[in-house]
Amino acid sequence: MNFLNTDWAVVIATFFSPIIAVLITLWSQRREATQRLRMDVFATMMRLRRQPLDREFVGSLNMVPVCFYKNKKVMAEYSLLTSAFESPFWNSPDVDARSRQVEQMRQRLAYLLSEMAAALHIRVDQLQIHSGGYAPIGWTDESNANAEARQAIVDALSGRKPPIVLVQNIPLPPDADNNDNAGTSDRQG
Secondary structure: OHHHHHHHHHHHHHHHHHHHHHHHHHHHHHHHHHHHHHHHHHHHHHHOOOOOOOHHHHHHHHHHHHHOOOOHHHHHHHHHHHHHHOOHHHHOOOHHHHHHHHHHHHHHHHHHHHHHHHHOOOOOOHHHHHHOOOOOHHHHHHHHHHHHHHHHHHHHHHOOOOOOOOOOOOOOOOOHHHHHHHHHHHHHO
16 A cells, blocks of 8 residues: 555656646746846936936836835835926926925935835945936036927927027128129120
């Protein structure tokens, strides 16, 4: 009887072992893919944290609920950050109110990135997240100039403000009159 139990145990182990191995492999691959995606989202947001209007940053920010949906701390910080982005103070004519909104957004982003780092078991100082990162001031200047130009075009097309036209007299070179007359006289003769 003992021999029969051992035979069945071998048959069951032989049959189920490959299935269990495949299931463990699939689980491991799925876990690694999820971890890789979470790391990509985090890395992109860290890389572009000084450029929150960048398309890649916005795309990664929108992936946070997909990648970190099980992490309550990350999701709480995500919710606070998106609330900061949706604040009516962004449209305020008060420069101080907008400056405070920018600072609040940067703090909320630092908290979110800090929680994401913790979820990924990465040690990053929260102060480094908030005050670190580099983006040339020229990018901001270019972005502001483009925004002003777009607004001027919208204002002109909507009739709110007339387009600004500068008329300048450009002096001709001193010998420009002589060249025009010389060419004319050659053609006549």
